[in-house]
Amino acid sequence: MKNTPNFNKSFTDSRALKSIFLSTITVLCAVGACIPLFSVLVMLIMRGGKRLSFELFYALPPTAFDTGGGFGNAIVGTLFMVGIAALIAVPFGILAAIYLAEFGENGKLAEIARFCAKTMTGIPSILAGVLAYAAVVMVTGTYSAIAGGVALSILMIPTIMLTAEESIKMVPSAMREAAVGMGCTKTQVMWKVMLPVAMPGMITGVMLAVARVSGETAPLLFTALFSDYWIFQGGAGDIMEPTASLAVLIYNFSGMPFENQIELAWAASLVLVTMVFIINIISRMLFQKKK
């Protein structure tokens, strides 16, 4: 407030009146926009928290008229598929980012690859599912955790790539020049100087990507489908079986006419949002410490 000189405070002046009027509207808009956002959080805590217990984390989902039950298998399934996605996307994203930031510098290839990555961030998540369906499910003939992981990795790659490129570029050029002056090859500079310095930024990017995909539902709907059992209950071959995930559980249960399932959907949402928020906050703190 105090930075802004406002010489016309008079309520009779039409310009001042207009200014006050618009300020009021903006404040109302901002407050109005925050209400639904906070309502989501409050409802999550109220309706999800009511059902929170240890049973949720080790029990299997209930059948139609059952009481009790939980979603332990969905938590494991989500973690497992996000893990597969990270295994594919992290090396891919970081190696491509190294090229974009350092070796390709301002060449045509780097520019086009960067543009492609930015375009990919805008691809709807359901299309990642469609792709994994065509590329994995139709080829192997079954819904599987692998297909789910592939679908999620498509969403992770561009995010990881762009954030890793940014953090490599933020390394002071004096450090690189010193290493070059000592006779390092570009690869040595990258591994011994740039990557260690850029590491916190790159980890932040990876964690944000992980947080984003762990809540994704659309790509899993028809790649991993859902399962009422633990993954690996029937041995290692289960990697090619339908797999449960928290997000799909929320979606499935939200449409059911049973109070027990709906309560579980709220509890699962609370668990999922808590997971996502924790990853987000940690990665932000990491990034701030680096600055």
Added chain:
Amino acid sequence: MSASLSNQQQQNDGPIAVPPSSKDIFLDRTFRTFTTCFAWLTLLLIGYIVWEIGGTALPAIKEMGVGFLTGTTWDPNKGEFGILPQIWGTFYSSLLTLLLGGSFGIAIAVFLTQDFLPNKIQIVLKSTIELLAAIPSVVYGLWGIFVLIPLIRPVANWLHATLGWIPFFSTSLSGPGMFPAALVLSIMILPTVAAISQDALSAIPDKIKEAAYGMGTTRWEAILKVLLPTASRGIFGGLVLGFGRALGETMALAMLVGNSNQLSLSLFSPADTLAALLALNFPEASDYETQILMYAAVVLLFITLAVNIIGELIISYSERSGGKK
């Protein structure tokens, strides 16, 4: 003295700086080629996405042709397929979203950048909004079903009863429908629009605002006539990206829009979108239906790619000239 000491040290440990050995050079070449491959892979990945989805859809595209885009029935039993209602629903919901989410998003951006609040609260509020962007869309969908729809149903039905002659209010809201879906979508794109608009507004040099004040403008004259026009390209890019996100958003719509195959202007009637169509029909589709759904996926892919590429070009153009100087 010190010079001779360091000289001695160099003789003991060998020189600090050495030219790379042939092994180093070999490793360097290999690693560089390796990363170049991954840059190429990024290009190939986009190509592969288009090729794989397009290839699977090809039989359906050949068979149905343009008629698929203008047909209005979707009936697997009769073998009739058309996605005009879905295309309409996709654009209608996204436009409503843009209208609601866009105006609120810009208002928040102005509120957070133009010294309405003390600096500390500003930062807290900004990071809270960013954090809220991380809530998964399925959770917003759940909230929409159990909180939002019961809340707005009486209002919607009152509007229908009193103003039913306006096409927008021509049906009553029985449950899921276009308006609740668009409302939830606009909450979801709000953080995106707000963040990009904030960047565009805070990139304006202080001088410009000071010059406006110096000419005797009130705060809002400066915002409306100087700051918003200056930041308009960045804000516009943000709106286009938000629009792209709304076009492709799946879960909130699949849960809230009602999935009914109709073309209606009414805000309260159920509708359908391309993404929701895919989400609901894919899991139980036969091979033949899968090809047809792939055709719908191709349509969605091209719509979103076009919107995103345009948005990306606008943002990079505004970064190069104007906006950020």
